[in-house]
Amino acid sequence: MLAVAVDRVWKYFGDYPALRGASLSVEPGACLALLGRNGAGKTTLLRILAGLSKPGQGEALILGAPSRDEGVRKRIGYLGHGIGVYDDLSAVENLRLFGRLMEMENPARAADSALERVGLANVKDGLAREFSRGMRQRLAIARAFLHDPDVLFLDEPFTSLDDRAIAVLQRILSEAQARGATIVMSTHQIREAMELASQVALLERGRIVHAGERTAEMLADPTWLYRTFGEAQ
Amino acid sequence: MLAVAVDRVWKYFGDYPALRGASLSVEPGACLALLGRNGAGKTTLLRILAGLSKPGQGEALILGAPSRDEGVRKRIGYLGHGIGVYDDLSAVENLRLFGRLMEMENPARAADSALERVGLANVKDGLAREFSRGMRQRLAIARAFLHDPDVLFLDEPFTSLDDRAIAVLQRILSEAQARGATIVMSTHQIREAMELASQVALLERGRIVHAGERTAEMLADPTWLYRTFGEAQ
């Protein structure tokens, strides 16, 4: 069974098709870097996969079921542009709440161990509002990985992070990979992405124009993909 | 006369000093890359330089005058995170409005030529709302460079841009440099920044801990600067 199977998905915003029959399949345990120019439809596709939006036509299956299926949603993690935690709750209250919403067995224990993992255990009772930007980002990561999701959708996760925050995220991502989780992430920072990715897909005006293994050329020259498969400059 | 002279500037947010006696001087015509970790104070410093915020202590002089001075403000360009144009005005209306606010001689002509420069001349009557993200970013660039500013402040200008948008911005920036304009930009994308920068400054917890020429080491290894002058990981 594929971890993610997108079959000719169309998505219209008004008259404008943001996705025009995009198809994509990701094997379990793979890490896919979703590349594409501004407005190509990366965010739109990831939102459909995370169940935040419905495809107009076509089908998006996660672990063999539609993405709005409740059983599937327990196994998905999503990290968008916002950090997705409440400013007026403390770190641990936030995680406990999401643990309950994720219908976990023991939200309190999961919250503590997630805070441990991102190094926030000593400030667990501080309000998220008072955290610095780096700490907030870590809390967001703890939130997205709280329930050890099997499939992860990350939208430009490295944007505006400094070297240390990137290191935390990369560590947690490789832990997830080691667990066998599937990762799909969009990004413009091709170098950072290529180091993690095992697969690459290029989205161009709402269509997947290339999908395959990450090769050595890509690592060496970040613009190679655009030059080879994308439209002319 | 220095283009930008920051003399022991402190900025408190409450009792928290986001800038603690930062000093910096930039020669006319230089291009300075302002680096630093999340929360180091880059945005705070740029906002003070652009006249959007006042220093608590110390002085920030642009072209020899305080940054809230009206004469100076005509010669400053600022590009923050937002694009700074109105969604409900057309491209050319936006630029004409800003031309008038900048007290230019001939706002209409300036607007047309600015649109020409960023390649939006053929859609100049389209509403900004209807533009794609890349087009909006170009319009923002046209707006920031409309009055041929002598000093430019850019806050993470490359974030979330694709290769083409980066190319447009780089072209316009090197045109500005050729005109003799001074550029100060903050960024986390060290590689892109290093290619343009002639000077580098590292901000660490509100202090400039290093400022000087961009050297060959920095180009070769983006983390060199952090490792040499910054705090330990």
Add this chain to the structure above:
Amino acid sequence: MKRGLLAALSIARKDLKTELRTKESLNASASFALVILVLFSFAFDLDRESIYAISGGLLWLVYSFAGALIVNRSFARELPNDCLDVLIASPTPAWSLFLGKAIAAFFLLLIVEAISLPVFGLFYNISWTGVFWPLLLTISLATWGITVVGAAFSAVTVNVRLRELMLPVLLYPVLIPLLIGGMGMTTQLLSGNMAAADRNQYLRQLIAFDAIYTALAVYLIEFVLVV
């Protein structure tokens, strides 16, 4: 079903907790209610008789304005940091999310009403203690109506530009039948001339309104939140 209700309670608890922690919107809408009470008293500088005749109207106008402010925050509270996306992506069904929000708004509005009722009584020299229980029943029923419709429109307008403008424009017309019922019943209660038959008629109206809109909202909310 049971899991959904539990999730709804979690969400209601979270909303109430954050709200009671900062007390911001509670304080603001309570003092908004006071300010409006004062405004009204200027605008309608009436004698004692007429005051009783319009007391119900006055009270429910104030309550519905305060209610609009509270439900406006209901889903808007989820916007900073994109928390709404996280809630929608979680396995919690949309209806229980909605129900949680409506319950929280209900209690918040009740608190504001509990604060402003005595003030109203003092300022307008209206005694309400004698009819406390039937008044509480009326207030609870009508408040649930306001908050359930309000939370539904709050979900509809959450991503719309000019949310704070659109919400009242959509909300009040829908609430008119409810408000007429609430106003009529309250006026009659406060002026002390309420026939039992009338009362039952009004109560039936209120209950019907609540039931219909609750069912509609719970049923339709999934389509609104995930488009």
Add this chain to the structure above:
Amino acid sequence: MKRGLLAALSIARKDLKTELRTKESLNASASFALVILVLFSFAFDLDRESIYAISGGLLWLVYSFAGALIVNRSFARELPNDCLDVLIASPTPAWSLFLGKAIAAFFLLLIVEAISLPVFGLFYNISWTGVFWPLLLTISLATWGITVVGAAFSAVTVNVRLRELMLPVLLYPVLIPLLIGGMGMTTQLLSGNMAAADRNQYLRQLIAFDAIYTALAVYLIEFVLVV
């Protein structure tokens, strides 16, 4: 000075142009005004005498609610895309920025008032055509007061959490003296028993209010916008 006034006009023109293009907040606040008029007529069903006695109050309640919606948008309109930063960074002085916003809000509110006045007349069966000119003067003076104080508070609250709640809480109490004047004068005009001395007294009050708050706001706005 002259450059500042020109810039203020540019900004007012821009605000009016975008607003008239989308008509969003205009439609919303006009229909809000109408909805409230309807709500009031349900809430207070009064005889003709009393209606005249409260006509000024009713009208100014509606106008001040509509006004709060309009000024709420005044500076908030600059938030998407961080346009406010660009305006502040431009050589335009803060006071002319503020004045431009206040002028635009003034005309927008006048439009809403012009729409709702005839409706008000029809609905409550009040004739106002006979006193059109003095009424226009009253309305203009009081509207300028509402919009200048409103735009000032809009600038103050633009970056505050719960802006849509905080604005009315701050705004209405400050407006009370103005509204007292406006309501009193309008009621007397509409009921047709206005002595010349009274009228002058009211007009002096309104003008004094406008002058004081315009001066205060223009003088203090630079401190508020650049911190």
Add this chain to the structure above:
Amino acid sequence: MREKAVYACAIAGIALMVWNLHTIFMGLPNDALQGFIFRIIFIHVPATIAAYCFYTVALVTSILFLARRNFVYDSISVACIEVATVLILVNLVTGSIWGRNQWGVWWAWDLRLTTQLMCFLLYLGYLLVRPAITEPTQRATLSAFIAIFAYADIPLVVMAIRLPNVRTQHPGPVLETGGLAPVYVAPFVIGIFVMLLIGTALILVRLQQESEQREIDSLRRELHAL
């Protein structure tokens, strides 16, 4: 130093108050028209006068904050406004009780009463907005602005019973017209001092709290930045 000032004000205020209350209740004759209840005036009016004094201080410090950007001025403004708003509440409550006794209703909508209520709500708005602004410089600046705008209501309250064309239910000015019998004057003036002293003590306590709070905040931020 500051602690000593607090104790001095508080002890002096309380001692003076006890002594004054003793005279008011034991030593003074009942009022000819109103009887016993008349004694409320010794709280009702002094509370308001003290409140207006503190609001005036807050106005001055707010202006000073805008001019100098020193957070001490902001702290003084909040402390004064908090205490003064409580004093206004005292005035409102005592007035209501008095009104219930004299007019038969808790509240009447005349200009004096309403403007006073508005004064209360205005400064309540000030106190409500503050926590909604997270950035302290901004909070202080905007609060100062609001305090300046709000102050304009106070002359109106004072004028409310003195305007020629306004009839109020509330009694007209009695102090400057000599309507207060000579025996009442001394306890009345002492009452004002009592309110001022106790208010000052409370303000000093609040100031202490404010500066400690700011210190704690900055320490916590430093900690988080690590």
